[in-house]
Amino acid sequence: MKDESKPPKKILVLGPCKSGKTAISNYLGEQVDIESLGEYRPTKGVRIVEFESHELDIRRQRIEVDVELWDCSGDLKYRDCWPAIRDGIEGVILVANPDENTGEDLKIWYDEFIASSNLDPENVLIVLNEMGEKRTNDTAISGFRHVFKMKYQRECYPHNYRQQSVQLAI
Template identity: 45%
Template sequence: MQPLKIIVIGPIRSGKTTISNFLADATEIPYDYHPTKGVRILEFEVQNIIINNKHITKDIELWDCSGDHKFENCWPAIRKDIHGVIFVYNEKSSDCLKEIQQLYDYFIASTFMKISHIKCNIESGGSKLKTDFASFISTILNKMHNYTNQEDKNVLNENILFAK
């Protein structure tokens, strides 16, 4: 079965890599800043996702995308076949709203209707972020299961998660 492709996007220095590493249980969570070059893909499993009253394990591809506009030419490839989007931004940055709006306009189709918005701090609320992420994955998989005959399986409602 194909993995779920979830992209992590947001402005430069918003914490995308830190959150991606945390969600993927990556061994290294650097606290010093190193900009992502284009995109990096983390592959991992999420266990105990409930689909139709059954517990399953699902393979995830988490695409940690650079916030640098010099990589905009990669956006079409990044957007292809996505199942969900995680927006990450720093609420203390006054410049981030314009950036988020541009990313939202490009990556989100009009059929994405509901956005889950969570506030997180990995150091003090990491377990809540993991729980919210598992719920997010479950929502995507349940919708995919319910819409298997739909022409475009990748355009789903409620497949956006904001983390700030």
């Protein structure tokens, strides 16, 4: 049952440039555009993807809720906008390409958006998005495991959203 009186849940999608934040945002918002999958277009500032979630589990109860995914540019030149972007967040998805980035590349996003807002670690998801055809080795992935002092440690499962989106659309 959806509660119309509640504002949408604001979830930020953050990480370095060219890590696949927009592809993941489009995938989650069911806005897969097959024709633009192979081409890189950097996000300017922030882009908001709105959708209704039918499978959200909050405090062990399934609810329907409106979601705003804030697909944020990885370009640090937009840093002056970060306080406004950070305002009212309820969750963060940190995205990195393990072939190009390290755990340290996510630290700036963690410090600025998670640690400074006292966001519950249960509301943080780290996605290692493999962008190419090759599979990342376990050594590269394990480098992300202990970068942040988070209360809960989750397992890492590499995934290629761009490739899966094409398969789902066909």
